[in-house]
Amino acid sequence: MALETDGFAIPELAEEHRMVRDLVARFVERDLMPLEPAVLKRESEGGRYGLTPEEEAPLLARAKELGLYGLDVPEEFGGADLPVSALMAIEEEMGRTVTPFIFPPDSPNLHMLLAVANAEQRTKYLDPYARGEMRSSIAISEPGAGGDPAGMTTRAVKDGDHWVINGRKIWVSGVPRADFIILMARTGEGKRQEGVTAFIVERGTPGFVIEREIPMIGGRRTYELVFEDCRVHERQILGQLGAGYAPMQLRLNVRRLQMGARCTGMARRALEMLCEQAKNRTTFGVRLADRQAIQWWIAEAATKIHITRLMVRDAAAKMSAGQDVRTEASMLKVHATEMAQEVLDNAMQTFGAMGMTKELPLQLMAAQVRVQRIYEGPSEVHRMAIARRFLKERG
Amino acid sequence: MKLLVPVKRVVDYNVKVRVKADHTGVETANVKMSMNPFDEIAVEEAVRLKEKGAATEIIAVSAGPTACQEQIRTALAMGADRGILIEHDGILEPLAVAKLLKAVIAKESPDLVILGKQAIDDDMNATGQMLAALLGWPQGTYASKVEPADGGIKVTREVDGGLERLQLKLPAIVTTDLRLNEPRYASLPNIMKARKKPIETLKPADLGVDVSPRLTVLKVEEPPKRQAGKKVGSVQELVEKLRNEAKVI
Numbered sequence: 001m002a003l004e005t006d007g008f009a010i011p012e013l014a015e016e017h018r019m020v021r022d023l024v025a026r027f028v029e030r031d032l033m034p035l036e037p038a039v040l041k042r043e044s045e046g047g048r049y050g051l052t053p054e055e056e057a058p059l060l061a062r063a064k065e066l067g068l069y070g071l072d073v074p075e076e077f078g079g080a081d082l083p084v085s086a087l088m089a090i091e092e093e094m095g096r097t098v099t100p101f102i103f104p105p106d107s108p109n110l111h112m113l114l115a116v117a118n119a120e121q122r123t124k125y126l127d128p129y130a131r132g133e134m135r136s137s138i139a140i141s142e143p144g145a146g147g148d149p150a151g152m153t154t155r156a157v158k159d160g161d162h163w164v165i166n167g168r169k170i171w172v173s174g175v176p177r178a179d180f181i182i183l184m185a186r187t188g189e190g191k192r193q194e195g196v197t198a199f200i201v202e203r204g205t206p207g208f209v210i211e212r213e214i215p216m217i218g219g220r221r222t223y224e225l226v227f228e229d230c231r232v233h234e235r236q237i238l239g240q241l242g243a244g245y246a247p248m249q250l251r252l253n254v255r256r257l258q259m260g261a262r263c264t265g266m267a268r269r270a271l272e273m274l275c276e277q278a279k280n281r282t283t284f285g286v287r288l289a290d291r292q293a294i295q296w297w298i299a300e301a302a303t304k305i306h307i308t309r310l311m312v313r314d315a316a317a318k319m320s321a322g323q324d325v326r327t328e329a330s331m332l333k334v335h336a337t338e339m340a341q342e343v344l345d346n347a348m349q350t351f352g353a354m355g356m357t358k359e360l361p362l363q364l365m366a367a368q369v370r371v372q373r374i375y376e377g378p379s380e381v382h383r384m385a386i387a388r389r390f391l392k393e394r395g
Numbered sequence: 396m397k398l399l400v401p402v403k404r405v406v407d408y409n410v411k412v413r414v415k416a417d418h419t420g421v422e423t424a425n426v427k428m429s430m431n432p433f434d435e436i437a438v439e440e441a442v443r444l445k446e447k448g449a450a451t452e453i454i455a456v457s458a459g460p461t462a463c464q465e466q467i468r469t470a471l472a473m474g475a476d477r478g479i480l481i482e483h484d485g486i487l488e489p490l491a492v493a494k495l496l497k498a499v500i501a502k503e504s505p506d507l508v509i510l511g512k513q514a515i516d517d518d519m520n521a522t523g524q525m526l527a528a529l530l531g532w533p534q535g536t537y538a539s540k541v542e543p544a545d546g547g548i549k550v551t552r553e554v555d556g557g558l559e560r561l562q563l564k565l566p567a568i569v570t571t572d573l574r575l576n577e578p579r580y581a582s583l584p585n586i587m588k589a590r591k592k593p594i595e596t597l598k599p600a601d602l603g604v605d606v607s608p609r610l611t612v613l614k615v616e617e618p619p620k621r622q623a624g625k626k627v628g629s630v631q632e633l634v635e636k637l638r639n640e641a642k643v644i
Contacts, residue, residue, distance in 0.1 A: 016468075
């Protein structure tokens with residue numbers, strides 16, 4: 001790690017990790033981006049935002065052939081075990097396209113499972129999940145209780161060697177494709193996160209009902225789930241009884257860093273498109289690229305993209321070193337999403353009417369970033385968390 | 396069969412090349428650098444020959460600054476077995492590179508050298524041919540197909556008006572053209588394996604080669620800006636303009 005003269009450390013990627021990032025960059029440009037017109041067309045015509053099985057299968061095969069499976073999975077599970085900084089560089093490249101594709105497995109739940117799954121759960125869930133053969137989602141929010149665990153009312157009650165779960169969860173993504181979900185439920189007393197337990201609930205467990213599908217802006221869909229006397233065996237408890245919240249936080253930090261990296265990628269794509277358009281388009285006899293308003297957007301965007309990437313790199317290095325990155329993750333969550341929103345908006349403005357069409361990926365990215373300012377904690381909550389931690393540290 | 400694949404570090408093909416402010420060359424500071432695409436094709440062909448069982452070892456060699464290690468590492472990740480870096484800061488002309496390669500060949504005795512027909516930076520298209528001349532080896536340039544045959548190698552070349560097929564005796568030099576193959580992406584496990592493959596570092600002096608430039612660059616300039624086109628209303632107008640304005644008919 002090279003130290004700058006002012007004492008800041010800018011952690012560099014190792015050579016092999018730069019090569020992996022470049023490999024992913026190629027995959028994005030040659031394999032994912034060409035699918036964008038089809039993806040955008042389907043979505044704009046009211047169809048599903050996603051890849052058809054025919055489109056996805058060769059991509060999965062290609063990813064497997066290139067060894068891009070289990071990027072953050074430990075070597076003992078057959079994964080590549082890349083450090084967080086390399087994973088984030090990959091995430092940034094993936095952010096450049098709206099073609100929805102994830103190198104299996106989707107990592108945030110992996111970290112939670114790795115931290116607390118017992119031997120039996122490792123064999124049954126973690127192994128196939130790490131191999132990319134199982135999918136999962138996580139159910140935290142409830143109607144009327146979003147980021148605040150104090151309002152959580154879904155309750156599990158012990159009945160012999162089983163637990164009976166009753167309650168309602170909302171904004172859960174990826175449910176139809178999930179083989180199991182991690183469900184947070186109250187098992188004991190406590191005002192906030194005390195007494196909250198994580199359960200692994202398999203799809204198809206009686207009493208686990210998908211109540212409705214909720215279309216979100218940005219093409220995604222989330223689900224509302226109902227649990228009616230849903231009985232799960234006590235061996236389905238993930239981690240310690242009544243202590244499900246802390247390992248879930250682990251998952252959230254990874255997620256927030258990922259969002260920072262993804263936003264950097266989206267903003268890069270927007271800036272590339274903006275520059276291209278600014279050079280080609282002439283209005284009233286002047287190239288857009290020669291107009292100061294546009295130039296300032298470019299300068300701002302380039303600077304902020306650089307800042308965000310450094311923030312990601314910094315948080316990633318700290319996370320790898322085992323440091324607490326809750327503050328950095330919150331800062332990134334706020335800064336990166338707002339930065340990407342601004343750059344995307346300016347790019348759309350540069351494109352004029354064309355920027356308002358559903359033929360360009362910009363509008364879809366903009367809608368997706370809009371969602372990102374809410375999920376995994378709204379910007380305001382993160383600002384509050386940052387400020388409170390600062391105030392506390394300073395007596 | 397032992398293969399030697401020289402690879403050059405060049406400005407990435409996606410980068411829009413800019414001339415340095417002092418007109419001494421092109422800007423390479425803070426510019427993405429990659430392996431010359433024709434050399435990538437050469438590495439791919441070598442790896443395919445090895446996969447077919449026709450080759451036993453692939454050595455990737457590069458001459459230039461320390462950073463050329465990155466390109467050697469890319470070749471190793473694609474499937475080369477080991478690397479040689481001839482470290483030198485400053486200009487390396489094709490003749491100097493050919494002499495360096497000749498010295499490496501004297502040490503390593505490869506049966507076949509596969510390299511790009513030219514590098515996309517200066518488009519010299521000379522190193523392969525000079526190397527063949529220095530060694531007195533047969534050469535198959537602009538190869539679009541390479542097959543081991545009758546103890547030698549058969550090279551198909553795309554020439555004006557058709558395909559030319561050459562049967563070369565080994566040892567030989569082959570330079571690659573665009574249609575020879577499509578280079579693979581180095582997979583993640585192979586990138587990690589490449590970390591452990593050895594790269595030997597030499598200096599031109601270790602090889603007894605004088606690499607001082609023989610050519611002097613007077614000035615590097617951008618090509619003149621293209622003028623905007625004109626729209627014409629009719630064939631008559633077009634003919635009139637071609638005759639009187641462009642004066643080409």
